[in-house]
Amino acid sequence: MSEVDILVLGAGPAGMAAATEARARGFSVLVLDENARPGGQVHRAVEARTVKDGQDRDGAKLAAAFRASGADYRPDATLWAVEPGGKVFWSEGGAARSISAKRLILCAGATERPVPIPGWTLPGVMTVGAAQIALKTAGMVPEGKAWIAGQGPLLWLYANQVVARGGTVQGVIDLSPPGGLARAAWHLPNALRAPEYLVKGLAWQQRIRNAGIPIRRATRLVAEGDGRLERIVIDGWSRPADLLLLHDGVVPNTQVTRAIPGCAHEWDAGQRCWRPTLDEWGNTTVEGVLVAGDSGGIGGAKVAALAGRLAAMEAARALGRLTVDQRNAEAGRTRLEWKRQRAPRRFLDALFPPLPEAAIEDSTIICRCEEVTAGRLRGAVALGCLGANQTKAFTRAGMGPCQGRICGPAVHGVIAAARGVDPAGVDPFRTRFPTKPLTLGELAALAS
């Protein structure tokens, strides 16, 4: 196979919905996903679990429809390049492959914002998202003295999932800046258009309290230990710790879109992150490249699935399968629901603004791969570096094997805070293909 109508990246809610919709319209569809099973992060391993709540039900339904859709689904496949004209490269089973696609629908999801506190690189410190993967795929709950720290909906959801599985944690350390509710109140009326989000959030917090897990507000958290985590220090109060799980919300995964020449991105001041510039159907500024789901702006699983369907309908229009009027008529209800589901977003964004980068101490490591501290980044700014690409050349921050995927938001935020300017005016890392490391042996296979 050398050509396909529609290539979908990612088999989360947006990717599954886009592929299913595109197949229903009669297109050939290839789906590349890094995971072994469909579902993405939110519905991870949903086919293997017993359905427990509405979210699981949504995921199971999407996965079943996707499996039945007839899309060519490639699990354990990593896309690493897109060339102009729609030629896509990926690695699968130890070899590089390529195909040309008439339309790309990129549904790369979200990544966790890094939480660079002193000691965050110690073994024993990990992200809530990583812990949630272990919980969803292997049913693993934390053992020993575990703490959860940071802020954001996922943190409270994960704590609930641990409690529901009979696990426990020593405490939840809420690092959110005070005054969140007052800032968010402005957006409350709009948020009440989809009240289920708020009801769920309040219930999560209450269930943690009912389980007797202490919730403690703090401003400074330090992880300490000799070679691995042994204790955490919460505003000067030292507690033994075997595991510390950190979380500060999620940001769109723009690694691939930023590497595509001509694909414009914009700063989302509400969510304090970069996202691709999209029209209401998911078209980027590059002809033939669409984005759906959290990688186009954080909206959650329901919004992602709706956006995936809309993007597939738009692709059907672009490829001549639907007229504009047909597309608009058929997408009507999906678009209304998409708008309703997005309504609470501003409230949540205001309630959980990311932790301020200005407060990160100079000695704290920001780039884990190259061990670059906040102080060295600020030093580079003092020497005249204006953006992340210049501090990269000066300090190597973002040049390691993770290619800036982990540290990117923190590097960008530290530079903006050090310069005292609007983050919108500070260049983020330029990404380059391959956006995921591949071995030279894999690449060499393309030369035969």
Next chain:
Amino acid sequence: MARTSESAGPMKKAVVIGGGLHGLSTALHLQRTPGWQVTVLERRHVGRHSSGVNAGGVRRLGRDLREIALSVVSAEMWAGIEKIVGDDCGFRATGQVKVAESPADMAKNEARVAAVKALGWSHEEVVDQAEVRRLLPAVAPHVIGALVTRDDGSADPMRTVMAFRRAAEQAGVRIIEGVAVTGLRATADGTIIVETDQGGHEAERVANCAGAWATRVARMVGEEIPCGVKASMMIVTERLPPFCDPTVGATSRSLSFKQVANGTVVIGGGHQGVNDVAAETSTVLFGSLAHAARISCELFPVMKGARMVRSWAGIEARTADEVPIIGESRAMPGLFHSFGFSGHGFQLSPAAGAAVAELLARGATNLPIAAFHQDRFTRAA
């Protein structure tokens, strides 16, 4: 500190178009010539294109016979680069090795050394299998010998650009970034006005060091110089334990392979990406880059499992014979061209800059650049 003119007269003015390494080197050497005030006009920022992103090879080995003399002068300058620009530019004389993979390669190498020796140079030598294995312990067993220049090496391109920039500014060069040249006009007084999108600059002498965009500058004065462009692609891997000191090429295959001080391996060799000269961007073509990966894996089997973390391409001017163009314009006296280094101008930049500075200052130079005049493309033989 800027040296002032020895004579009492006013400073003569020169403009260098292009803030790449050749422009900076030219500006630095001319500013150090008594009586000259140099301004560099750069459309984006210093070192934006191939100067900042090349492989950093400091190589005499295997050069076109016409380039060897200038390359040898440059090699002497690289050996004392710290005295010239106040920084070692990351230069390490770890050698350049071109491996032979067949008896035919060996014969080619023997003939090459004979040709170089006939011109009076002795920096290239043929070595046998035992010696190539000593120089490159990780090389594949099918390699049977090599062509070697032991005191060639490599430097850090961006660091070199920054060092030349600093030295030039300390000498008194004015560097203006973000300014685009739009035209050149001769005045009745015999000076040249360099017009830009932000006003004009009058100068006695102008150097065209605009790289891939230099033919457009020539066209502004009605001079058509045939010259193409190239976008050589590069790969960099994750950090690996040290296993290879010299920079490695191959006699009959396109490769440039080098492990730099931080452990990452930089791989190039002239495999071409796609250029968009108007948009000033270049794009990597992985189907083509795969050949560089394949040759690397075949010469160094240990590389099969190494992960590449980035790839890129830089735009550069390429002449038909892959030898640079250096010479005075036939259309506008006082304008001197220096471009078309065709992907191997990094090593030449100290000496070429000195030569072009002499051309600007006194219209002639003793440095060996006579073979580079554009007449070879523009006049019938």
